[in-house]
Amino acid sequence: MAKPSLRSALDREVGEINDDLLRLNKLVDRAIVRSVDSLKRRDRALAQQVIDxxxxxxxxxxxxxxxxxxLIATQQPAAGDLRSIIAAMHMVVEMERMGDHATGIAKTVIKMGDEPLLKPLIDIPRMAELAREMLRSSLIAYTERDAIKARAVxxxxxxxxxxxxxxxxxLVQIMSQTPDSASRATYLLWCAHNLERIGDRVTNIAERVVFITTGDMKELND
Amino acid sequence: MHSKIEVRDLDFYYGSLQALRAISMLIWERQITALIGPSGCGKSTFLRCLNRMNDDIPGARMTGEVLIEGEDIYRREVDVVELRRRVGMVFQKPNPFPQSVFDNVAFGPRVLGLVDGRGELGELVERSLARAALWDEVKDDLGRDALGLSLGEQQRLCIARVLAVEPEIILMDEPCSALDPIATLRIEELMRQLRERYTIVIVTHNMHQAARVSDRTGLFWLGELVEFEETGKIFTRPGQRLTEDYITGRMG
Structure with a gap:
């Protein structure tokens, strides 16, 4: 049974922030999917859509x-409430930057023009799927306030x-063997790097979830 | 850091009603210690144990020890008047005497014979009013009636009155509950200045005041000390579920 609360205004507004966080999560997930789709299909219009x-x-x-x-100014939250709100402020920065990484992939797709891909895409789509899974799981850990799930992320x-x-x-090996392929290899490297950074940012979100639930601030991946 | 007050296993009863249970705590010198908790939790009773203000309550009984600088203040030979000079108290409602500002502050030193001559007394009154951040407002007319001061000024006058007898510890029982927000902030600012010289223990209903002003905070609940920790920790990551529920307003 829910504990009686004298903080219904605070609870309501925290609820609205949580809803917005989940919406932001959806937007970021969509950007990741579309940016990698635009790469797979070499669809510059879709890439432009991601940027827009x-x-x-x-x-x-x-x-x-x-x-x-x-909320901080008007409701003076403390303890767990304060940690949640501060964590949400950090999490939205991470999520916004993930959007920038997706945009980075989209910009690369536009830059590539009609040049054929250097090699078939296998690992980059896998990285994208993994990034999405991590993001999804981190939000579940956040909504359930589950530090164990956060650590798993x-x-x-x-x-x-x-x-x-x-x-x-x-890619480095290909570049060293066939220097002419350097620019096309670099495009793929940029895309992979953007996805790798998304993974780091999801890890930061997981760290915030651990902070909310335990009060401990520490790096989960050194 | 040096502990100024040590409380050991203190129980307190009003007749058959037990108001405090097994309280043990160390209060550090030159820190502000805030005691919070709902009405009736025992925090004011505890505060009054620290200068034996409960002694005269019929049927009241206490066990355990309260040591100041290592000496038990409940020993038979302790001079209670001298104890209350060392451990001053500021109350919820400003209670100046219906006398001049000067006489209010001079009252304690005169009664206790702390000074020789008018000149020395004048210096002590000025110093006390200055430390209570009231001097600039009253220096031009020390003969004015204390009851004509604003409530915030009256409370600072009461603090000056405590300071005039050169205490070591100042107990404050809801010192700002009758004051407006600006007067409250002035008292809080004053407390931070006083902390340089004195050990302060404040009971407050205002959790945010405890958060703003104190170094350490203790939560009392049904006569027990639930948690006593650094204020920053209490308000961001308390160790006890009860503390979390109390300070986040999730208590039934």
Whole structure:
């Protein structure tokens, strides 16, 4: 049974912030999917759409941040409530930057023009799927205030790093053997790097979830 | 850091009603210690144990020890008047005497014979009013009636009156509950200045005041000390569920 609360105004507004965070999550997930789809299909119109839609992500991030600030100023939250609100403020920054990484992939797709891909895409779509899974799981850990699930998300980042390292090594090898392929290899490297950074940012979200639930601030992946 | 007050296993009863249970705590010198908790939780009773203000309550009984600088203040030979000079108290409602500002502050030193001559007394009154951040407002007319001061000024006058007898510890029982927000902030600012010289223990209903002003905070609940920790920790990551529920307003 829910505990009786004298803080219904605070609870309601925290609920609205949580709803907005989930909306932001959806927008970021959509940006990741579309940016990698645009790469797979070499669809510059779709890539441009990802860039244009990033505005929505930025606006929602600022809206959430402003609501958090107003909540702190008007409701003086403490302890767990305060940690949740401060964590939400950090999380929206991470999510907004993930949107920027997706935009980075989309910009690369536009830059690539009609040049054929250097190699078939295998690991980059896998990285994208892993990034989405991590993001989804981190939001579940957040809504359920589950530190164990949050730590599990951070462990997935090791897989992400391993995929990135494999792609990196492969592309560097191709570049050293066929220097003419350098620019096309670099495009793919940028895309992979953006996805790897998304994994790092999801890990930061997982760290915030651990902070909300336990009060401990520490790196989950060194 | 040096502990100024040590409380050991203190129980307190009003007749058959137990108001405090097994309270043990160390209060550090030159810190502000805030005691919070709902009405009737025992925090004011506890505060009054620290200068034996409960002694005269019929049927009241206490066990355990309260040591100041290592000496038990409940020993038979302790001079209670001298104890209350060392451990001054500021109350919820400003209670100046219906006398001049000067005489209010001079009252304690005169009664206790702390000074020789008018000149020395004048210096002590000025110093006390200055430390209570009231001097600038009253220096031009120390003969004015204390009851003509604003409530915030009256409370600072009461603090000056405590300071005039050169205490070591100042107990404050809801010192701002009768004051407006600006007067409240002035008292809080004053407390931070006083902390340089004195050990302060404040009982407050205002959790945000405890958060703003104190170094350490203790939560009392049904006569027990639930948690006593650094204020920053209490208000961001308390160790006890009860503390979390109380300070986030999720208590039934």
């Amino acid at each position: 839609e990033d505005v929505e992500i930025n606006e929602l991030r600022f809206k959430i941040e402003e609501n958090c600030l107003a 951070a462990e997935l980042d090791d897989e992400m790093d391993a995929l990135y390292r494999a792609i990196f090594d492969e």
